[in-house]
Amino acid sequence: MTTANGVKEHAAAVKMYTDGSCSPNPGPGGWAAVLLFTESEKLVELQGAELSATNNRMELLAALKGLQSLEECCEVEVLTDSRYLQQGISCWLARWEKNGWKTADDQAVKNRDLWQQLAEQLKRHRLRWNWIKGHAGDNWNSRADELAGAARKSLRQESEEESGDKVHLYPAVTWKKSLGAGAWATILRYRGHYRVIGGHARETTANRLYLQAVIEALQTLKRPLPVIVHTRSGYLRDGLQTWVIGWQQRNWRTREGLVIRNDDLWRELARQKKILEIRVATVSPETPPCPSQEAKEIACEFERLQKPLQTATKES
Secondary structure (H helix, E strand, O other): OEOOOOOEOOOEEEEEEEEEEEOOOOEEEEEEEEEEEOOOOOEEEEEEEEEEEOHHHHHHHHHHHHHHOOOOOEEEEEEEOOHHHHHHHHHHHHHHHHOOOEOOOOOEOOOHHHHHHHHHHHHHOEEEEEEOOOOOOOHHHHHHHHHHHHHHHHHHHHHHHHOOOOEEEEEEEEEEOOOOEEEEEEEEEEOOEEEEEEEEEOOOOHHHHHHHHHHHHHOOOOOOOOEEEEEOOHHHHHHHHHHHHHHHHOOOEOOOOOEOOOHHHHHHHHHHHHHOOEEEEEOOOOOOOHHHHHHHHHHHHHHHHHHHHHHHHHHO
16 A cells, blocks of 8 residues: 555655765865665665765755665665755755745855756655764765765766876776686776777686786887876785886895796886886775776676687587
């Protein structure tokens, strides 16, 4: 059965933690919603970002996106550390609608577009809006804050790196330990132009594939432009930023005097660093840029194409 506003009497129960982040305010902003489904114990995390935003707008967007993600009408407890959102829904919204979206001072309501969409969500769900203190030890509130901050930082980093005459590399790999084989792909972006390269290798490791993906991309460059490598690989990031200097000073040996692994590839990268200005941008697993996701899909496709060849070799 359903109620008069279309909400099921036995609707699914959901706890939703929301948060918004903006720095500076106004400036680049991120939002996040963490949805906990009581009966199924399912967890859903949502996040996003806008280049031009405010703290309040991100708080509203977090709640809106979370509610819009629910395909069916639900019984939702929204937990937010934003007084603006909680009081706006509980105290101000009905008055604003009645007054033609004007405040008590006869001023236009800020963020009216989001408030109007939230008003529509009130008709879809049974909602309770509870304020909780931020940064007070609640794990899910902290998680929402972390996701929102990561989305904002990722967007700001990409925005800052868009300017200038730079080449962006997005390497990705796939590797099967049982086979000792894998594939790699790199998307190169220069201004509005893209290029994709990739391949596969046997008797290799994931770390070695990451190095190969970057080296192959660097070797395609026809002139020495600054390069930004976007990666989630700590091995590649730390190697380029820190380790390679010490390795060179110790004649490509570890502090213990052992020859470093993949020294042939690291020597080539060191040679490239003398020619090119190479920087590393860390890719967040929660909010990878689109080219990183696409490079991963392409690497998987290279791996799938290689499997029939490996099978034929074994059969022969």
